[in-house]
Amino acid sequence: MKITFKKLDEKAVIPERATPGSAGMDIFACLDENVTIPPGEIRLIPTGLTAAPDKDDVALLIYPRSGLSAKFGVSLANCVGIVDSDYRGQWMVPLINHGHEPFTVEHGMRIAQLVPTPVLFPEIEVSQDLPDTDRGAGGFGSSGI
Numbered sequence: 625m626k627i628t629f630k631k632l633d634e635k636a637v638i639p640e641r642a643t644p645g646s647a648g649m650d651i652f653a654c655l656d657e658n659v660t661i662p663p664g665e666i667r668l669i670p671t672g673l674t675a676a677p678d679k680d681d682v683a684l685l686i687y688p689r690s691g692l693s694a695k696f697g698v699s700l701a702n703c704v705g706i707v708d709s710d711y712r713g714q715w716m717v718p719l720i721n722h723g724h725e726p727f728t729v730e731h732g733m734r735i736a737q738l739v740p741t742p743v744l745f746p747e748i749e750v751s752q753d754l755p756d757t758d759r760g761a762g763g764f765g766s767s768g769i
Contacts, residue, residue, distance in 0.1 A: 625740060626678045632714050635731065636672030639738050648687060648737030651717065655731040661721040666701045669735055671715040677740065680709050685739045686717065692735070697723025700736060 629638050639649035653659075654672030661667045677684065686705035692698040701718035717736045721727045729735060759766065 625682065627675050627684070627740065628678070629673055629675045631672060632674055633670075633672030637732060638673070642734075646737075648739045650689070650734040651686065651715070651736040651738055653717075653729050653731055653733045653735050655729065658731075659729045661698065661719055661727045661729065663721050663724055663726065666718055666720045667729070668716045668718050669729055671717060673715050674712050675707070675715075676712065677709050681743055681745065682709055683707065683741050683743045684709075685741050686715075686736050687739060689734060689737055693722075696725075696727050697721060698727050705736070 631638075633654050636654045637652035639651050641649050651671055651673075653669050655670065659667050659669060675684065684707035686700065686707065688699040688703075698719055698721050701720040705717065707715060719729065719735060
């Protein structure tokens, strides 16, 4: 598959893998000035990018960077971001500071990671009956610890 990126800001950095085996491509902040996120608050961080995958049956999933989360408590406010294959607006990354200290995002900082993922488009059917299973309606914890 191929993803075509468009820079909406000349300072934008195209996502790239940190190592050849990296599953995700790093996404970089595109800022005119630093953004400080106080503890418990959310800030939308622009990337200066938009993109077009060459297939419709793919979602471009944006995940937190584990280093930012583990070291500073900074993660994505929406847990995982989804860029639909037909979206052409600027990518914005909602970062939340779960830490105890203010965190400053600088231009060019790696703030998230992109993982292209295939998606299924199921045919929808409505019914009053579903097939029985061994589990049935057993919910949280019903299969043990």
